[in-house]
Amino acid sequence: MKPVRKVVIPVAGHGTRVLPATKSIPKELLPVVDRPLIDYVVNEAFEAGIEHAVLVTGRGKGAIEDYFDHAFELEAGLEAKKKTQILDSVRACVHTAGAISYTRQQAPLGLGHAVWCARDIVGDEPFAVSLPDEIVARRPGYLKQMLNAYGEVGGNLVAVEEAPKEETSKYGVVAPIARKGALIEMSGMVEKPAPEDAPSNFRIIGRYVLQPDIFDLLEQQEKGAGGEIQLTDAMNKLNARQTFHACINEGEIHDCGSKLGWMKANAALALENPDFGDAFAEFLRVRL
Numbered sequence: 001m002k003p004v005r006k007v008v009i010p011v012a013g014h015g016t017r018v019l020p021a022t023k024s025i026p027k028e029l030l031p032v033v034d035r036p037l038i039d040y041v042v043n044e045a046f047e048a049g050i051e052h053a054v055l056v057t058g059r060g061k062g063a064i065e066d067y068f069d070h071a072f073e074l075e076a077g078l079e080a081k082k083k084t085q086i087l088d089s090v091r092a093c094v095h096t097a098g099a100i101s102y103t104r105q106q107a108p109l110g111l112g113h114a115v116w117c118a119r120d121i122v123g124d125e126p127f128a129v130s131l132p133d134e135i136v137a138r139r140p141g142y143l144k145q146m147l148n149a150y151g152e153v154g155g156n157l158v159a160v161e162e163a164p165k166e167e168t169s170k171y172g173v174v175a176p177i178a179r180k181g182a183l184i185e186m187s188g189m190v191e192k193p194a195p196e197d198a199p200s201n202f203r204i205i206g207r208y209v210l211q212p213d214i215f216d217l218l219e220q221q222e223k224g225a226g227g228e229i230q231l232t233d234a235m236n237k238l239n240a241r242q243t244f245h246a247c248i249n250e251g252e253i254h255d256c257g258s259k260l261g262w263m264k265a266n267a268a269l270a271l272e273n274p275d276f277g278d279a280f281a282e283f284l285r286v287r288l
């Protein structure tokens, strides 16, 4: 079994669900407490043992690259003022040289197309995909849990959680056949079904482990839901050919691609913050 060394993180989306906040900044840089969304997802991957993150960017997303680079003037200023703690937090954003690559999706043709844009950098090896809209507060993160499952069953994995049936049209949904512990065998999966057509209420979360064969399927693929090249449609085809499991992960995940999800993520992480969690809880108590 080849190890999973790389993660593909698509960051080219427009963040339409959180406009106008994302009109002139990438949605991946929206802060949750004191760090941008992208930082949570990249750190989750590196903490899981991933060695290389491939960010699929697009027009207007240059600030993401700057976030992961040195800011020499800023760092020199903080150093001169001996603001060591802040300086350390700024430097912690800079990972080992070469550990993050960027490639560009030139047109918004869908999640499947974004992943396909990373094919040459990924090469012929299994890889993970993490969608930065969704962040986990708990450790170990979702990717670590999935890589543990990959170590047991290999093949392909997609993270899922149970969601209210009326929400299926916002997500990919899997069709379970059999469940063993946290792993589910599937007869297929479908992207954004209407609640009456949904094969279950297990919705796909933005964490995947995929074999490189997905790239050939994505290359041939026609447009699916919303007129976009969908990753779910290619995974559905792969499920018919290779070992594929849905993986029910432990821990709370927040969909920050929606305004309410983003507010919940901020509240959940602020309450856990060692510096001001208690003060924030008191602030909420007074209002409720």
Ligand code: G1P
Pocket (backbone or CB within 6 Å): 111, 131, 133, 134, 170, 171, 172, 173, 191, 192, 203, 204, 205, 206, 230, 231, 232, 255, 257
């Ligand atoms: C994407 C996937 C979908 C998945 C969702 C998770 O949808 O296509 O299958 O359930 O992410 O956040 P998007 O949010 O890009 O519409």
